[in-house]
Amino acid sequence: MEIAVSRKAHFNAAHRLHVPLWTDEENFAFFGNCNNKNYHGHNYDLIVTVIGEVDPISGYLIDMKQLSTWIKQEVEDAFDHKNLNLDCDEFKNLNPTAENIAVVIWNKLRSKIPTHLKLKVILYETERNFVEYNGN
Ligand code: NI
Numbered sequence: 001m002e003i004a005v006s007r008k009a010h011f012n013a014a015h016r017l018h019v020p021l022w023t024d025e026e027n028f029a030f031f032g033n034c035n036n037k038n039y040h041g042h043n044y045d046l047i048v049t050v051i052g053e054v055d056p057i058s059g060y061l062i063d064m065k066q067l068s069t070w071i072k073q074e075v076e077d078a079f080d081h082k083n084l085n086l087d088c089d090e091f092k093n094l095n096p097t098a099e100n101i102a103v104v105i106w107n108k109l110r111s112k113i114p115t116h117l118k119l120k121v122i123l124y125e126t127e128r129n130f131v132e133y134n135g136n
Contacts, residue, residue: 004120005061006049009071011080014039015096039083044101045124046075048109052117062117074108098125102133110135 016039017031027035034040048071050062082088084096090104102123113119124130 001053002051003054003061004049004051005064006047007064007067007071009046009048009075011044011046011076012041013044013079013082013084014041015084015091016040017095017097019095039085042125044079045130046071046105047122047124049120049122050113050117051120062113067113070109070112074112075105078108098123098129098131099133102131106133106135 015034016036017034018027019030022030048067050067052061054061079088079101084091084101088096091100094100094104102121105123106119106121109121110119118134120132120134122130122132
């Protein structure tokens, strides 16, 4: 019996979407306001879902206190109130799109969560725009 448990998290961060290979005009035409030279912020909402078998002894899938600590350390402490392009090594050479941020978060959490459990992250960049990544 597979079951999924999820925890929500939140962080505010600034970014600029920009492809160095493209001209300024091409970047603005493609990314619009997200290409703004002086950056801009988003209120990111994150849903972290862990999937697997419930431990028959404890009745837990995963200790949510432990999961919340990993999310705080790997995501909130790393990205909250940061400029993703300038402050975060992960995005020095990686465009901080919602897609790429979701993959980075998944990789960071994957290294913490026990390997017998599956992991999925959903990252909302706005209330209406969100991306989902499960490692595939
Ligand atoms: Ni943006």
